[in-house]
Amino acid sequence: MDIRLGNGFDVHRFVPGDHVTLCGVDVPHDQRLDGHSDADVAMHAVTDAIYGALAEGDIGRHFPPSDPQWKGAASDIFLRHAVELAKSRGFSISNVDVTIICEKPKITPQSSNMVTNMAQIMGLEPGRISVKATTSERLGFTGREEGIAAIATAALVAR
Numbered sequence: 001m002d003i004r005l006g007n008g009f010d011v012h013r014f015v016p017g018d019h020v021t022l023c024g025v026d027v028p029h030d031q032r033l034d035g036h037s038d039a040d041v042a043m044h045a046v047t048d049a050i051y052g053a054l055a056e057g058d059i060g061r062h063f064p065p066s067d068p069q070w071k072g073a074a075s076d077i078f079l080r081h082a083v084e085l086a087k088s089r090g091f092s093i094s095n096v097d098v099t100i101i102c103e104k105p106k107i108t109p110q111s112s113n114m115v116t117n118m119a120q121i122m123g124l125e126p127g128r129i130s131v132k133a134t135t136s137e138r139l140g141f142t143g144r145e146e147g148i149a150a151i152a153t154a155a156l157v158a159r
């Protein structure tokens with residue numbers, strides 16, 4: 001059986017604002033994440049994990065941050081592309097697991113909405129998607145609330 005694993009990691013910085021978008025869900029917060037796109041750090045990590053499993057480079061290779069076309073783009077565009085690429089290469093996505101690292105906002109109250117949204121975008125059963133969170137115990141840039149990090153794993157199986 002051909003099984004592929006990929007990992008993804010992303011960071012976006014906080015700037016003044018009123019919400020963050022994580023796994024496509026708008027979560028009220030007293031700051032927002034800065035980026036060329038909507039800066040959905042969790043969706044970017046999942047997207048990169050899929051590209052990684054396919055040995056297809058990273059999100060910036062497919063959607064260059066220098067391309068004005070992606071300015072303010074909703075990140076589901078990137079995730080849908082990675083999912084379609086997996087399909088076109090003959091792979092099904094078995095599961096994805098993403099951990100969001102921040103002190104605030106609290107993720108757990110929104111994690112089931114995030115799973116539902118990602119499942120819909122990816123055409124997967126919700127049971128194949130995991131969204132978790134941790135603080136960094138006030139250590140480092142996430143601990144100082146300078147930004148949010150996310151790390152993801154994806155497992156793909158040949159159909």
Ligand SMILES: Nc1ccn([C@@H]2O[C@H](COP(=O)(O)O)[C@@H](O)[C@H]2O)c(=O)n1
Pocket residue numbers: 101102103104105106107108109133134135136137
């Ligand atoms: N932004 C966050 C961070 C954490 N959680 C939840 O709290 C639990 C405890 O976090 P620790 O970093 O103290 O281990 C964690 O397991 C999450 O369930 C959260 O919802 N949002």
Ligand SMILES: C[C@@]1(CO)OP(=O)(O)OP(=O)(O)OC[C@H]1O
Pocket residue numbers: 010034035036037038039040044059060061063064065066067070078
């Ligand atoms: C998503 C892209 C799209 O231009 O831009 P950003 O939103 O800045 O996100 P990042 O993860 O820093 O880089 C990847 C880019 O492809």
